[in-house]
Structure formats: C-alpha cells, structure tokens
Amino acid sequence: MKTSSLLASFLRWPILPRILLIIFSVNLLFGALIHLLEPTNYPTFFDGVWWAFVTTSTVGFGDFVPSSITGRLIGILLILIGTGFVTTYFVTLATTAVTNQNAYLEGKSSYQGNKHVIIVGWNERAKQTISQLLAIQPPIDIILIDETLKQNPAPSNHTHFIKGNPTTDDVLLKANAETAESILITSDQNRDEHQADMSTILTLIAVKGINPNIYSVVEILTANQVTNAKRAGADEVIQTNKLSSYVMINSIISHGMSEALLIMLDQLKGSKLKYLPTSNDLTGKTFGECSRILQTMSILLIGVKKGEETLVNPSLNLTIEPQDELLVIKD
Template structure:
C-alpha cells in the first residue's frame, strides 16, 4: 500500500523532475555495480558514479574503462538505458523552456513580484505612458493587462504582460493585484463611451475587492460616471473628454495654443510637475514669499492643493497652511 502511494506521488511530480530522479538512480545504480564488478579499475563508488555520468552524457573522457566482459555488458546496458533518459531529459528541458517563453510572450504566465504598477488596457496613450515610466524608473515593474493583444508589446525584465479580462479575479490574481502599489485603468477604445466607463468602473470594483489599499487612477469619458468612479474608490479620476475640450476651447480663443500646450507637456515629461509637502519654515508665509524661495531652488510654484481642491495661480497674499501641498514645476 505504501509502495503504491509512493508511486502515485512520484507520478504527480513534474516530468522534468521525474526524469532527473530516474537519471540519478540509474547513475548511482550502475556506478555501484561497476565498482563491485571491477574494484581494481573503479576503486571507489564515486569513481563508478563519475564513469556512469561521463558515459550517459556521451562525453567519454576514457579515464575509467571497464575491461571485463561483465563490466562491458553493464556499460552497454548503461548506454542503452542511461543515455536514452539523459537525451529525453534535455529534450524535455528545452521544450519546457520554449513553452514557458511562448507562454510569457502570450501573457499566460503569472507575475510573482510586489509593489508594482498595473496598467489596464493597451493604446497609444498607454504606450507613451509606459515609455515615460521606464525613463523615470527603469527598475519599476509594470504589469499590463489587456484582452486584445496577442503578444507582449514590451518584452523585458521589468515588464510583464497578462492577457485576459481585467475584471476577472483569475486575471487580477495572475497580476498579483493584492500586492501592487498602483493601478491605472484606461478607457477601452473599442467600446462606446458609456460602455467603456462602465467596464472601467467594474474593473476598479474588482481590483479594490482584492486590494482595498491600492492607489487607483481611472480614466472616465462621460461626466455621469465620475460619481460612480468615486463611489468605487478611485483615488484619481482623469476626465479625458474634459481635458480635450479645454485644449480645444483655448485653441479657439487663442490660436496656436494647442501647439504651446503640447510643447509644454512634452517638456514636463516625467516627474517635473509634482506636489511638494509643506516644510515647517513655509507655514504662515504667503504664496508670493514661497514662490520667491522656491525659485532659488529652481522650482516654479504654480498652485496650492488645499483639501480636495487645487488653486492654480492664487492671490499672492494667500497664506500657506500646514495641511497644504505646493504644486510646482521642478528642474
């Protein structure tokens, strides 16, 4: 009964481990046999095992050679049995490596890190976003989840692609969403605006269910879905259509403004536009005084974040409070 159980457990092992175990047993068995048959040519069991390894691997150094008929018969049997298992092992190993590589490229392999960034959806905006993240922090692990891509668009050490529907728990677990630091949910361009927003909110709910503490950024196209995104727990909401409309209005009122805004954004690539925490020496100072102090550090003060509201270019006499954050452009 115990023997049957051991065999059953052995058959559950991965095939590579099973073949390797058989090779080890065959090598030890034949190495011991040749030592017992020809102790004068193989003084120790280790010498016999060494000969068995060299023989099965077809290297054939010739430092240990059986001379008796029995010893040579054992050698023939070892070549027929052992070499076959070694060949099968390396073929299986190569096949497994190729299979795993193809599975990685096709987005079927789970991610095993933590504190990574998850990006949902693939489009030109996402492509540009990933490129900029890589410029800022080349070591940051980025996980892309998309159901339309067939292969990994950025195969590298710090980029992982998972193919599937982003609101499925199985896919999110593959992306290890429970240990991710940030998630960016982009709008699905293959759907109409309402459907795209509903899908994005559903994805956010699924992610928050797995990791309530993840910092979530979601792209919303319709104004009516902004509240739903807030209820779902979004930390930041990017209203793409609102931003685009603002650029269009500015271009209509001031011709050429879209080019100026585009060039400005291009120069602000990376982390040049950021919030600064208030230091003790800035509390109670006016916006104008802080602006002059920060200019000496090559930081351009353009606004204040107070609570959930950001005031851009406020009155120069407004005083800085302890809970404020300063919106700056840094060199």
C-alpha cells in the same frame, strides 16, 4: 503502504526534478556495480560514478573502460537506459524553456512581484504611459492587462503582459493585484463612450474587491459617469474628453496654443509635476514668499492643495498652512 505513498508523492513532482533524480540514481547504481565488478579498473566508488556519468552523456573520454564481459554488458545497459533519460531530460528542459517563454509573451504566465503598477487596456495612451514609467529611476514593474493583444507589445525586464478580461478575478490574480501599488484603467476605444465607461467602472469595482487599498486612476469619457467612478472607489478620475475640449477652446481663441500646451506637457513627462508637503520653514509664509524661496532651489511653485481643493496660481498673499501641499515642477 508507506512505499506506495512515497511513490505517489514522487509522481506528483514536476517532470524535470523527477528525471534529474532518476539520472543521478541510475548513475550512482551503475557506478557502484562497475566498482564492485572491476575494482582493478575502477579503484574507487567515485571512479565508477565518473565512468557512469561520462557514458550516459555519450562523452566517452576513455579514461575508464570495462574489460570483462559482464562489465561491458553493464555498460551497454547503462547506455540504453541512461542515455535515454539524459536525452529526455534535455529535450524536456528545452521544451519547458520554450513553453515558459511563449507563455510569458502570450500573457499566460502569472506575475509574482509586488508594489507594481497595473495598466488596463492597450492603446496609444497606455503606450506613452508605459514608455515614460520605464524612464523613471529606480524602474517600476508594469503589468499590462488586455484581452485583444496576441502577445506583449512592449517586452522588457520591467513589463509583464497578462491576456484576459480585467473584470475577472483570475486575470487580476494573475497580475497579483492583491499587492499592486496602483492601477491605471484606460478607456476602451473600441466601444461607444457609455459602454466604455461602464466597462471601466466594472473593472474598478473588481480590482477594489481584491485590493481595497490600491491607488486607482481611471479614464472616463462621459461627464455623467464621473460621480459613479468616484462612488466605485476611484482615487483620481481623468476626463479625457474634457481635457481635449480645453485644448481645442484655447487653440480657437489663441492660435497655436495646442502646440504650446503639448510642449509644456512634454517637459513635465516622468515625475516632474508633483505635490510636496509643506516644510516647517515654509509654514506661515505667503504663496509669493514660498515661490521665491523654492525658486532658489530650482523648484517652480504653481499652486497649493488645501484639503480637496487645488488652487492654481492663487493670490501671492495666500498664507501657506502646515497641512497644505505645494504643487510644484521639480526636475
């Protein structure tokens, strides 16, 4: 009963460890046999094992050769049995490596890390976001989820592709959403605006169900779905159409403004625009005073976040309080 249990346990092992164990066992057995049969030609047990491994690998150094008929018959048997297992092992090893590589490229393999960023949807915005995130030091692991791509569009040491529907648990678990630090859900441009927003909100609900603490940034196209996105747990909502309309309006009123805005935004790529907590030496000072102090450190102060409200270019006399956050541009 115990023997059958051990055999059943062995058969459940992955194929590579099983074949490797069989190879070692066969070589040890035949090494012991040849040592016992021809102690003159094989003075030690290790000499016999060395001969067995050299024979099964078809190297054949010729430093140990059986002289008896029995010894040679054992050698023939070892070649027939051992070489077959060795060949099978290397073929299986190569097949496994190719299969794993294909699974990685095709988005079928799971991600095992943590504190990563998940990006849902492949489009030009996602492409630019991934490119800029990869430029940040230290590097951030990025997991891209998309159901339309055939393989990873941006392969690197820090990008992992998962193919599938991001609203399903099995896909999110493959992306290890349970331990992810943040997620960006981009809008599906292949759907109309209303359906795209519904899909975005459904994805957000699915992610929050697995990881309620994940920091979520979602792209919403229609203004009437912003509230629903926040109800679903979005930490930040990016209204793409609203941002685009602002650029268009400024370009109509002030010609050439779109190019100026793009140049300005390009200078902010990466992590240059950020919120800083108010330090003790800045508490109680005015916005103008803080601005002058920060400029000496090559930091440009452009606004203040008070609670949920962000004030951009406020009055120079605005007093900075301990709980405020400073909106700055910092290289």
